[in-house]
C-alpha cells in the first residue's frame with residue numbers, strides 16, 4: 278500500500294521535474310548566453326575529439342566565464358536604448374488608449390441595453406478568431422498607404438490598441454457584470470451622474486480587471502514583432518523586438534547581444550506584473566450588498 | 568418635506584402589466600407602509616417614486632411637481648435599499664458623505680452632518696471601517712445614515728430589515744420609527760411583514776398582484792393600522808392583516824336580514840352591517856371572524872356568543888396563549904386559548920364561543936365588505 282503510494286509519488290515528481298526542466302531550459306540558456314560576454318551560441322569550445330563529459334558540459338547552460346559586457350555594450354555600442362524608448366512610448370500609449378476605450382465600451386455593453394449590443398460583443402469575439410497575419414496587408418494599406426502613419430508611433434499604437442481592445446472589453450464587461458447594479462442606483466439617488474458613477478464607483482471597484490487589461494495591452498504592444506517590423510522602416514524607429522532581431526539578422530550573428538537584449542526587454546513586463554499584482558485581489562465588492 | 572400623489576399609475580414590462588390604476592396619496596410628513604405578498608409590485612412602486620423605473624402611464628407628483636421625467640438626483644429623495652447597496656471601496660464616513668460631496672457641500676458642513684448622523688445611529692466608532700468589516704445591523708445603519716444626512720424631502724425604504732435577525736429587527740424597527748418621528752420626513756416603507764407594517768405605519772397600503780381585469784387595481788386598501796384591522800375593506804385585506812389569519816367561512820343571511828346563519832346557529836347582525844344585510848337578505852355571504860374572537864366559554868366574558876362544536880386538529884403553544892385549530896363540518900377554524908388551563912389534545916371534541924359583535928361580512932362574489 279505505502280509502497281504503491283511512494284512509487285506514484287516518485288513517478289509524479291519525475292514527470293513534473295521533466296516539464297519544469299523543459300520549460301526553464303531555454304530561459305536558462307538565454308541567461309547563460311547573456312552573461313557569457315561572447316557572441317557565439319556555443320558556450321564552450323569543444324576539443325577535436327570530445328569525451329562524454331565535455332559533450333554533456335556543452336549542453337549545460339553554463340558560460341565558461343561570467344561577464345556583463347554584453348549588457349553594457351548593447352547600450353553603448355548599439356541603438357538599443359533608442360529602441361527600448363520607442364517600445365516604451367508605443368506600449369504606454371497603447372495601454373492608456375486601450376484601457377480607456379475598453380473601459381468605456383465595456384461599461385456600455387454591461388449596463389445599457391441598445392440595439393446591436395449582442396452583435397457587437399459577438400463581433401469582438403469573431404475578430405479575435407482571425408490569425409494576426411491575415412490582417413497584415415489590410416492594416417499596412419490602411420495605416421501606411423491611406424493614413425500615411427508608417428514609421429510613426431501613432432500608427433503602431435492605433436493598430437496595437439485595436440487588436441487588444443476586443444479581449445479587454447470581454448474581460449472588463451464580465452467583471453462589470455459582477456458589480457451589483459444596486460450600488461449604482463444608490464449613487465444615482467445620492468445625486469451622482471453617470472460619469473461620476475463611472476469614475477468614482479465603477480472604476481475603483483474594477484481595479485483587478487483593469488490591472489489585467491492594462492498588463493495585456495502593454496504586453497500586446499511590447500512583445501509584438503511582425504507589424505512593427507513592417508511599419509517601422511528606419512532603424513531609429515525600431516521597437517525593441519525588431520531591434521533584437523537586427524542583432525541576429527542575415528549578416529550578423531551577435532547572439533550575446535541578442536540574449537542580453539532579451540533579458541532587458543523582459544524586465545519591464547516582470548516589473549509591471551509585480552506592480553499590478555497588488556490590484557489582483559478578489560472580494561473588492563464584499564460587504565456592499567447582502 | 569413633501570406629499571406624494573399617485574394619479575392612475577400603471578406599469579408594464581412589455582405585455583405584462585405589473586401595476587394598474589394606482590390612485591392614492593402619501594401626506595406630508597406621513598409614515599406610509601406598503602405591504603403585500605411577494606411579487607405584488609411594492610418595490611416597483613417605490614422605484615417609480617425614486618425614478619429608477621419608468622412610469623408606463625399616469626402621473627406621480629412629489630409636492631406640486633409632476634416627476635415622471637425628473638432624474639432621480641433631482642427628486643430630493645433618499646432611498647435605503649433592500650440590499651443596503653453600500654459603496655464597498657469607501658469607509659463608513661465616505662459612504663455617508665458621498666451624497667453630500669457630490670452636491671458640493673462645504674467640507675465643514677459635511678463633517679458636522681456626518682458626525683451628527685453617526686452619533687444618532689451609534690456609528691461614531693466605526694467611521695474608518697469598510698462595509699466588509701461591519702455586521703449586518705451596522706451596515707443597515709450606515710445605509711440609514713447615508714439617507715438621513717441628505718435631509719431629503721422623502722425617505723424610501725425597501726424592506727430594509729428583512730435580512731436582520733429577529734431581535735435586531737425589533738430594535739431597528741423602533742429606531743427607524745423614532746427617527747422618522749423626530750425628522751418628520753415623508754416616508755414610504757416597503758415590507759412584506761405585516762407585523763412591521765402594523766407597528767410602524769401611520770397608514771398602511773395593502774397591495775396585491777393585479778389581475779387581467781382592466782378595472783382592477785393593486786391597491787386593496789389604504790388606511791390606519793386599526794382601520795385595516797377592524798374594518799378590512801375586502802377578504803384579501805382581512806386575511807392578510809393579523810396573525811393568525813382571520814377565519815373566513817360561508818354563511819347565510821336570514822330571510823328577514825337581521826340574523827346570520829352559521830353551522831345551523833343564528834347570530835344577530837351587528838349595527839354596522841344592518842342596512843347591507845337587509846339589502847342582501849336570504850343570500851349567501853362570507854363571514855370573517857378573527858381567532859381572538861373565538862375562545863373558551865370560561866375564559867371570555869363576551870355579551871353575545873355563539874357556541875361552535877368541533878374536533879381539535881392541532882394546538883400551537885405560544886406560551887402566553889395557545890392557538891387552537893379545530894374542525895367544524897368541513898371547515899378548519901382557528902381560535903385562541905389561554906395556555907395556562909388544561910389544554911385539549913388533537914381528537915378531543917371541544918365547544919368554543921364565537922363573539923357575535925366581532926363578525927365581519929363580505930360579499931361572496933366581489934369579496935368586498937358589506938356596507
Ligand SMILES: Nc1ncnc2c1ncn2[C@@H]1O[C@H](COP(=O)(O)OP(=O)(O)OP(=O)(O)O)[C@@H](O)[C@H]1O
Pocket residue numbers: 580583585603604605606607608609610611612759
Ligand atoms: N424587468 C422585469 N420584467 C418583467 N417583469 C418584472 C421585471 N421586474 C419585475 N417584474 C415583475 O414585477 C412584479 C413585481 O415585482 P416587485 O419587485 O415590485 O415585487 P415586490 O412586491 O417588491 O416583491 P418582493 O416582496 O418579493 O420584493 C413581479 O411579479 C416581477 O416578476
Ligand SMILES: [Mg+2]
Pocket residue numbers: 609610611725726
Ligand atoms: Mg421587493
